[in-house]
Amino acid sequence: MKYYSTNRQAPEATLEEAVVKGLAADKGLFMPRTIKPLPQDFYDRIDTLSFQEIAYQVADAFFGEDVPADTLKQIVYDTLSFDVPLVKVTENIYSLELFHGPTLAFKDVGGRFMARLLGYFIKKEGKKQVNVLVATSGDTGSAVANGFLGVEGIHVYVLYPKGKVSEIQEKQFTTLGQNITALEVDGTFDDCQALVKSAFMDKELNEHLQLTSANSINVARFLPQAFYYFYAYAQLKKLGISSPVICVPSGNFGNITAGLFGKHMGLPVSRFIAANNRNDIFYQYLQTGVYSPRPSVATIANAMDVGDPSNFARVLDLYGGSHAAISAEISGATYTNEQIAETMQQVWKEEHYLLDPHGACGFRALAEGLRPGEVGIFLETAHPAKFKDTVEKIIGEPVSIPEKLQAFMRGEKQSLPMTKDFADFKNYLMTV
Numbered sequence: 001m002k003y004y005s006t007n008r009q010a011p012e013a014t015l016e017e018a019v020v021k022g023l024a025a026d027k028g029l030f031m032p033r034t035i036k037p038l039p040q041d042f043y044d045r046i047d048t049l050s051f052q053e054i055a056y057q058v059a060d061a062f063f064g065e066d067v068p069a070d071t072l073k074q075i076v077y078d079t080l081s082f083d084v085p086l087v088k089v090t091e092n093i094y095s096l097e098l099f100h101g102p103t104l105a106f107k108d109v110g111g112r113f114m115a116r117l118l119g120y121f122i123k124k125e126g127k128k129q130v131n132v133l134v135a136t137s138g139d140t141g142s143a144v145a146n147g148f149l150g151v152e153g154i155h156v157y158v159l160y161p162k163g164k165v166s167e168i169q170e171k172q173f174t175t176l177g178q179n180i181t182a183l184e185v186d187g188t189f190d191d192c193q194a195l196v197k198s199a200f201m202d203k204e205l206n207e208h209l210q211l212t213s214a215n216s217i218n219v220a221r222f223l224p225q226a227f228y229y230f231y232a233y234a235q236l237k238k239l240g241i242s243s244p245v246i247c248v249p250s251g252n253f254g255n256i257t258a259g260l261f262g263k264h265m266g267l268p269v270s271r272f273i274a275a276n277n278r279n280d281i282f283y284q285y286l287q288t289g290v291y292s293p294r295p296s297v298a299t300i301a302n303a304m305d306v307g308d309p310s311n312f313a314r315v316l317d318l319y320g321g322s323h324a325a326i327s328a329e330i331s332g333a334t335y336t337n338e339q340i341a342e343t344m345q346q347v348w349k350e351e352h353y354l355l356d357p358h359g360a361c362g363f364r365a366l367a368e369g370l371r372p373g374e375v376g377i378f379l380e381t382a383h384p385a386k387f388k389d390t391v392e393k394i395i396g397e398p399v400s401i402p403e404k405l406q407a408f409m410r411g412e413k414q415s416l417p418m419t420k421d422f423a424d425f426k427n428y429l430m431t432v
């Protein structure tokens with residue numbers, strides 16, 4: 001499969017080049033040249049298949065031309081070492097619980113897949129060390145760091161905004177050691193993202209180090225996220241329900257874009273809803289047709305505090321830049337901290353289901369946006385215990401921490417302070 005750049009000014013790349021480079025030379029995002037529809041027979045019997053079996057079919061459509069079948073199967077099966085159950089919350093709303101992986105957030109799927117695929121390419125080519133740069137507002141850093149921990153030939157640098165991620169999130173990527181280095185940036189998530197982007201564009205740095213990105217701009221991270229949309233559909237089909245509305249709490253829009261790819265492969269989803277917090281750039285785009293990025297503001301759903309969603313370029317590309325086509329398939333919603341908290345309280349009280357602040361945006365968008373007769377699935381993108389302090393304050397009850405998280409809390413934080421000045425970051429990387 002060849003990958004073109006959304007800016008169309010760079011030559012097409014192979015999968016390996018797209019994964020190793022992350023971003024195209026013209027600063028565009030890589031897109032697969034074709035999106036292969038899956039056969040009707042697959043959809044007919046999807047409810048008889050396991051998560052891994054479904055995911056392998058999807059992976060084969062994306063990566064089958066470039067990775068030997070047994071290797072790809074191994075990567076898929078290793079990646080999905082945990083379940084993604086669909087849980088009924090109300091009569092017509094289901095939660096797709098994406099938090100049963102090692103770091104308790106959906107990013108485990110993409111992070112684990114990418115680590116294994118990149119590891120395969122490095123081994124195959126006998127490449128020199130590859131350095132993964134990843135900016136995180138919380139969950140990406142932990143998923144990527146844990147996914148790559150101990151993978152030979154790869155060093156990971158996690159850039160995160162000082163004081164803006166929860167202690168639990170921070171511990172998940174600052175306590176690992178080995179091939180993982182955490183850089184604590186005196187700035188915002190957008191500053192971290194800008195540092196990573198500048199690093200990729202810096203000629204001298206790229207001559208010195210082989211750099212790649214593990215943000216959702218990387219095709220090896222974002223495409224595998226399509227797996228669980230198919231599995232969600234399979235679980236719903238088992239209940240005799242089809243064509244759900246799928247609602248995705250969105251920040252950089254990698255997760256929802258993977259779902260849109262699923263729909264282009266024939267997955268029967270009636271429509272999508274992108275739920276935003278106050279960083280509602282996409283919502284405003286839907287209303288006005290104008291995309292105006294702006295600095296992010298901090299909210300209690302901090303993994304969605306993104307002022308210029310990087311995968312917007314992919315959404316545009318997928319629909320030929322047509323605002324009408326995008327609006328026909330995706331609607332939006334935007335919520336304040338107060339609304340998010342109110343939703344968490346209400347759902348806890350009435351349904352005894354504990355939402356995290358991100359999932360709460362997704363739930364509320366369905367509760368408000370479903371039409372009569374529709375069934376909705378929202379992606380519960382992280383475990384509520386990852387935001388313990390916030391969640392406890394809101395529901396007024398203690399939240400127990402799963403053992404997986406407690407283990408991280410016992411580790412000792414190790415991070416390097418960094419300014420938001422690119423010159424400092426570059427200087428550091430030139431001398432490591």
Ligand SMILES: *Cc1c(COP(=O)(O)O)cnc(C)c1O
Nearest residue numbers: 139251252253254255303381382
């Ligand atoms: C990353 C993240 C999001 C946003 O996902 P995108 O792919 O960036 O849109 C939402 N919720 C949680 C918990 C996250 O970690």
